[in-house]
Amino acid sequence: MMVSRVGSPWSRALVECVPNFSEGRRPDVMDAIQTAAAGVDGARVLDRHADATHNRMVLTIAGAPGPVAESAFRATARASELIDMRQHDGVHPRIGATDVVPFVPLGATDMQVCVELAVRVGRRIAAELDVPVFLYGEAARTSRRRRLPDLRRGEYERLASEIGSDAQLTPDFGPLRIGPAGATAVGARRPLIAYNVTLATGDIEVARAIARSIRESSGGLPAVQARGFLTADRNVVQVSMNLLDTRRTPMSTVFERIAREAASRGVSVVASELVGLAPAEAVVDIAREALRFGQLDAEAILETRLLEQALGG
């Protein structure tokens, strides 16, 4: 039997980049940044989300690692020309014209690919744009810089006044001074999943108690944020979650834990709900658990393989 396959394994890595820019009001500036991002073969700008109150724009770029890195850099460069942080206000915390550049692995791509991209793009932003860069998330070099809220404390204004004097504020790359473009956090992270579980009770205290018992900040499950919510239907309440890393805590584990906690209070689970999208990997994890697949990852999904070939090929 003679078999030939179009494409090869090394061309398979796929990443997403979701850079956040401190401009959500001026359409011409947002268009210019998006246009800069869109000009790279092999990287696609799949989504643009802007918010005037936050005064912030988020682009979603996907493709092979090299082109996505180039696209993210070009958008960052354009933002540094067009946005002056001294004029910026908005309710969302921020440190720079390009506030944060997260790289996210898609399909079965290894996190290490995204960590390396973050380092490469971070170094280039510092060198070519003269902007201080902080590595965060999986790319962080100290545990104090893993979480964005820690990095953003005091925001642009604090950095502008203290970057030269406070050793904690020394960037991973770039100058010890802040210009109009501010600073940029560049990092790597897993895709976020917004996941809700609906409970067959109108008692909000049940949802709150379960949320408390499962969220990481109260000593619950790793990489899980949770709150209890009322819904439009008075007969049910929801545990509303952000799953920050389903490698550490899979959705099945979250669901089973909630079902057990609810059962211990005499309450049953009505349904699960996904808000927005989930990566193939997280859904495959559920299937692997449910049907006891020995091995099963996102590479087993037809659409993931097609995507790798369509974007990476």
Next chain:
Amino acid sequence: MMVSRVGSPWSRALVECVPNFSEGRRPDVMDAIQTAAAGVDGARVLDRHADATHNRMVLTIAGAPGPVAESAFRATARASELIDMRQHDGVHPRIGATDVVPFVPLGATDMQVCVELAVRVGRRIAAELDVPVFLYGEAARTSRRRRLPDLRRGEYERLASEIGSDAQLTPDFGPLRIGPAGATAVGARRPLIAYNVTLATGDIEVARAIARSIRESSGGLPAVQARGFLTADRNVVQVSMNLLDTRRTPMSTVFERIAREAASRGVSVVASELVGLAPAEAVVDIAREALRFGQLDAEAILETRLLEQALGG
């Protein structure tokens, strides 16, 4: 909040086409057919699989419906010029130079899109290439033409001698005569899934009995083909299956039924195994069942949405 999305719903349909050609030995002929298929913007030739014993080549093409239809037609046209069925031999049953052209929905694309494509491409093959076309699968216009083996009975040779005299052989489109390119079956179907379940016993009779009880042909589950197999490990046996339509019988249903049948014989299930790829839809179905998602389809998968935009945008 201002939100703009790149791309729009009508551009979302995604299909795969897996045409089979009666040439698996001459590389120049195979290359010419593949090259014809590859010349259409918006359609990608993702895989080529050839077998000299079968004397047969299979291409996998994916993309937006229009470009995939064009690509499939061009490959069919090239095959009709280069393959003479009077010279063809091989162990696989076949009726023409382009033997079969199946369209398969990807992502959350509706089957109706593929049925319409099959009719359109079938009509065009008949009109422009003067080749008799039989619609099969979901595109079949009579139940006798749903299954390919029924259509292929007697193969090219029977068609060549009887097409004008046997009313059962009247094509859906095209002439009542057969030239060197033979005839072509054009249709629509769900993706096939090759799925095995391993049982904790060395007794092949257990696997065979369970296979008999679940396969459609013995009155079991719809759209399930199943056989019992020994494995390299003498402590376990496998129920080996083709799932022809997981909309009709989801993988979870198959797994639970096998687990129950095995338990009734005092045998436990070791693991599930996927041979090759599964469509996102089938895996999402498992997750929906396991975690009680109220609604969840392939559109909820990040990679599926990216694929739609990458190929359809």
